[in-house]
Each structure stands twice: as structure tokens, then as C-alpha cells.
Amino acid sequence: MLKALKNGEVLRERYKIRRVIGQGGMGRVYLADDLRLTGRLCALKSIFYNPSLPQKILDQTREQFEREATILARLDHPNLPKVSDFFSVENRDYLVMDFVPGKDLRTLMMEAKNRKEFLSEREVLGWAGQIADALNYLHSQDPPVLHRDIKPSNLKLTPNRVIKLVDFGLVKISASGETTVTVVQGHGSAFYTPLEQYGGDMGHTDARSDVYSFGATLYHLLSNQPPKEARERFLKAETLKPLRKYNPNISPRTEKAVQMAMNLHPDRRLRTAAEFKQALLGQWDPSSQPNAPLPAPTLGDLLSSPKEMALIWLSLLALVISVVLTLVK
Numbered sequence: 001m002l003k004a005l006k007n008g009e010v011l012r013e014r015y016k017i018r019r020v021i022g023q024g025g026m027g028r029v030y031l032a033d034d035l036r037l038t039g040r041l042c043a044l045k046s047i048f049y050n051p052s053l054p055q056k057i058l059d060q061t062r063e064q065f066e067r068e069a070t071i072l073a074r075l076d077h078p079n080l081p082k083v084s085d086f087f088s089v090e091n092r093d094y095l096v097m098d099f100v101p102g103k104d105l106r107t108l109m110m111e112a113k114n115r116k117e118f119l120s121e122r123e124v125l126g127w128a129g130q131i132a133d134a135l136n137y138l139h140s141q142d143p144p145v146l147h148r149d150i151k152p153s154n155l156k157l158t159p160n161r162v163i164k165l166v167d168f169g170l171v172k173i174s175a176s177g178e179t180t181v182t183v184v185q186g187h188g189s190a191f192y193t194p195l196e197q198y199g200g201d202m203g204h205t206d207a208r209s210d211v212y213s214f215g216a217t218l219y220h221l222l223s224n225q226p227p228k229e230a231r232e233r234f235l236k237a238e239t240l241k242p243l244r245k246y247n248p249n250i251s252p253r254t255e256k257a258v259q260m261a262m263n264l265h266p267d268r269r270l271r272t273a274a275e276f277k278q279a280l281l282g283q284w285d286p287s288s289q290p291n292a293p294l295p296a297p298t299l300g301d302l303l304s305s306p307k308e309m310a311l312i313w314l315s316l317l318a319l320v321i322s323v324v325l326t327l328v329k
Contacts, residue, residue: 004028005028014035018031030043043098080164102159104156118222121250130287135210138210148210192212211270212261
């Protein structure tokens with residue numbers, strides 16, 4: 001991995017490095033001051049490339065970075081940080097984004113877990129509505145933009161309660177009739193990665209891949225337990241443990257929607273973020289009706305839940321006994 005930039009170092013006579021705020025196998029993220037816009041903080045992401053790549057492939061990859069960074073800079077949505085600049089210095093490429101203050105959802109989940117509590121289903125569903133809107137916006141671009149690394153630590157809750165989907169290091173631009181191509185090679189995080197994403201650029205990923213990662217993220221947030229990896233579920237033929245096995249207070253509707261989003265087979269999965277939002281929230285709009293009742297489960301939700309089915313059978317049994325006793329009298 002390349003040596004980190006020093007605190008106080010200035011890039012392009014504009015971005016003054018404060019400190020490293022994130023690091024992974026594909027790059028580092030720095031907090032920096034924008035010297036042209038006094039008081040503005042930005043997140044400066046440096047992109048690493050595999051040094052063993054042939055020069056021709058490396059050149060193509062960096063050209064691709066420029067094309068796709070241009071597309072990212074055109075994105076404008078309240079739940080996405082704004083990409084404001086991109087540039088290269090020697091053998092590194094940089095992406096400049098708004099710095100997003102606040103805690104990420106993994107931190108909030110771990111704080112609740114340490115208190116031996118779960119995050120509120122109402123609160124998580126409110127966040128889910130915002131995440132779905134951001135993904136629907138990305139997937140509606142021409143060509144569609146896939147995030148490919150949705151997970152609790154890549155979702156931040158700002159002080160004014162707005163969710164931001166951050167870290168565009170693994171974004172993919174989907175070209176019609178082609179497999180998607182990646183700015184930087186990567187497969188996301190194992191707990192949240194669908195099977196088809198393990199194929200790299202040879203695998204076919206689309207909006208349903210982000211839907212899987214979105215569902216896996218909600219599963220973790222609502223249960224305090226990371227879901228089984230898709231590869232492990234496939235190889236060991238394991239079914240996904242129902243959410244309510246960990247958190248019995250979750251509604252059957254939420255449980256079923258998350259299970260549908262996390263189907264191993266893309267063709268049996270919810271197809272879009274909008275479909276997932278509908279399955280979770282129905283007609284409830286958390287932003288305008290934060291205190292409205294949670295959406296009621298459908299009959300299908302109840303019939304698919306072992307706990308609810310047991311209650312239904314007990315109720316029917318009680319009804320039959322009541323009728324029999326009445327007739328005997």
C-alpha cells in the first residue's frame with residue numbers, strides 16, 4: 001500500500017490534508033480543508049491500483065476512472081454526498097466529495113448492542129426509506145450506477161437525521177448489453193455480498209445486487225447479527241434464519257421483505273429498490289408521517305411466519321372448541 005499523505009500536505013494548491021479518516025484495500029480517505037472555500041471540509045479519497053497490472057490495463061483503468069468520476073460528479077441527491085472534483089497526482093487518482101458528519105449505522109448498532117438493546121424498527125425503516133430513494137436514483141441513471149458495497153459502515157446519519165450513502169470506491173457503471181465495469185476492482189463486504197458479485201467483471205450484476213446488499217444491511221441492523229455469507233448459504237444449503245428468531249419484536253412484514261431481498265437467486269429476489277421500499281413500508285412515508293402506525297402485515301406475511309401461523313391455528317382451535325361446547329349445551 002502506498003505511503004499515506006502527511007497532515008498539512010496540500011494537493012493542487014487547494015486541498016490541505018488534516019488526517020486519515022478511512023482506509024481499506026482499495027484506498028484511503030482523508031479529511032481535508034478546501035482552501036478556496038473557507039470553512040468547507042471535504043473527504044478526499046485516494047485510489048490504489050494493483051501495481052502488478054500490465055501498463056496497458058493500468059492505463060485503461062485510469063481512463064475508466066476519469067469517465068466514471070465524471071458521471072459521479074453529475075449525481076445530485078439529498079442522500080448522496082456530492083462529488084465535487086477528481087484529479088490525478090503522479091500515480092494516484094483522487095475523488096473529492098462532501099465530508100459527511102455524524103455516526104455510521106454500524107456504530108449506532110454496536111452502541112445499541114452494547115446496551116443489550118436493538119435499534120428501533122421504526123427508526124431503521126425510516127432510514128430504509130431514504131436508502132431506497134438513493135438507490136432508486138442511482139439505478140435510474142443512464143447508464144445505471146451500482147454502488148456494490150452497501151453495508152452499515154457505509155451509511156452515515158447526519159446530525160439533522162439525514163442518511164447518506166457514502167464510499168463510492170466500488171461504484172460500477174452499467175453499460176447496456178455488457179457486463180458492468182468497475183472503477184477499482186473489489187467485491188464489497190462478504191456479509192452483504194450477493195453470489196453474482198463474486199464473479200468480478202465476468203459476473204453479471206445489476207440493481208438486484210444492490211438490493212441484496214441493502215437487505216443484508218437491514219438484517220444486520222435489526223438483529224444485531226450479521227447474516228450468513230451468500231457463499232456459505234449456497235455451499236451448505238442453509239436457509240437464512242428468520243429475523244424474528246433474533247429479534248421477536250420485528251413485524252412479519254419487515255421479516256418477509258428482508259428475506260425476499262436476500263434471495264440467493266437474482267430472479268427470485270425483489271428486482272428494484274422501489275419494490276423493496278414498497279414491501280417494507282407500503283403507503284407509509286416516514287419523512288412526513290414519522291409517528292404513524294407501522295405498516296400492517298399482509299395475509300401473506302402472516303401465513304409465511306411460523307409464529308403467526310401457530311397463533312392462527314390456536315385461535316381456530318379455540319373457536320372450534322367454543323362452537324362444540326355451545327352445541328353440547
